[in-house]
Amino acid sequence: MTDRSPPPQEPGVEHVASANDLPDTLSRSDSASLEFRVLFERECSYVVASLRRLGVQERDLEDVAHEVFVAIHRRLGEYDPARPLRPWIFAFAYRFASDYRKLARHRRERIEDTVGDEVDEAEGPEARIDAARARALVIQALDALDLDKRAVMVMHEIDGVPIPEVATALGIPLNTAYSRLRLAREQFAQAARRLQARGQSDAQARRLRGGR
């Protein structure tokens, strides 16, 4: 087993003035810690967005994301750098979202609180609202899918992960992944159109009420 004994102190910070004191390489532990830090900074938004897309509600996102990162930290040494990083991360999000959704209280509630999500300050106010509505509608339409189809849909259609990679990350046969994708697309499109139609009729009703 590799010796991961810690260096005597915070690596070299106090001794940088003497270049010869610097170790030639990072210890494995330092390296892992730095990798995790970089991974966190790069992928925090991705993890949160993935959890949201997998049905974790707004108010629980932070807690579940915390659990995901704890698990990633523990398993970082198992990551195969020959494979793309995001599908590997997504698999963690998928597992925790699955556990989360098994709780009855989470199954019963629908996601209604996603309009007030992240805001792109670069857009104008109307465009921001439209984009936020569209994102909320996507999340609601995804809510019509079971988690297995939802995961395939999110990975492939939103993250752009090729289906063979989706199948590997989720640990399912390739044909199953394709089958889930086909069903997910159909169900998502139906749900999105239903929600759009409902939104339009609601808007019409509001206009009529306002006109009276």
Next chain:
Amino acid sequence: MDESHPDIEALLDAERARPPVDEAMQARLRARVGLGVGLGVGAAAITMGAAKGSAIKAWLSAKWFVLLTFFAGGLVGFALRGIVAPSPSVYVPVGKDVPPTLAPSASALPVSGSTVPPEAPVAASASASVKPPVVPAKPSVSVSASVANPAADEAKLVEMARTALVRGSASDALAALDLHAARHPNGERAEEREALAVQALVKAGRADDAKARAERFRKSFPGSIYLGAVNASIASLPP
């Protein structure tokens, strides 16, 4: 998704373009997973202890470090809930310059272009506190070759510089950056190194050196994500 449903595709486009998570949540999460200042050591300790010595030691170090560190992180994160902006006392990045790539063992991510003239950084930021780098005669290749794991060495030196800069010790930061420039003149972290060097020179009060290096940086890395930090650093110089 389906070309016959442009409306659905537009919806998906909106979701694909979802803005990043807000800074407040990210700061709380950062603290909760032990990446705040101080707690970062604890996070490192998880991996340090995880495989050390006997099974009991491994169990103790891994399990208890994980539990204690994340419990502590969780407490801090919980305490931070409701605080709107990330506090410098929790995490003090230099500018917003997140390293562009993962360290090598997880380097499936794209690497931003990094071609810095080998002589430039070393000459520009020669620091009084550092002995001449271990190599110069046969610059980059031989120096890097002498390091068992160049990418890890790069990460370490850059992290040292960043930590020193956060501590306010520009000379230590420059020393680490000089060493990086000597060992890895065209390394994966060269772009990050040059950005940090500009900030360190500014902090050291070496305005002319900082401006010259910033100029070289802009030419070498015109599309760099660190440009904002470099420009802000130069802008902070007294007229």
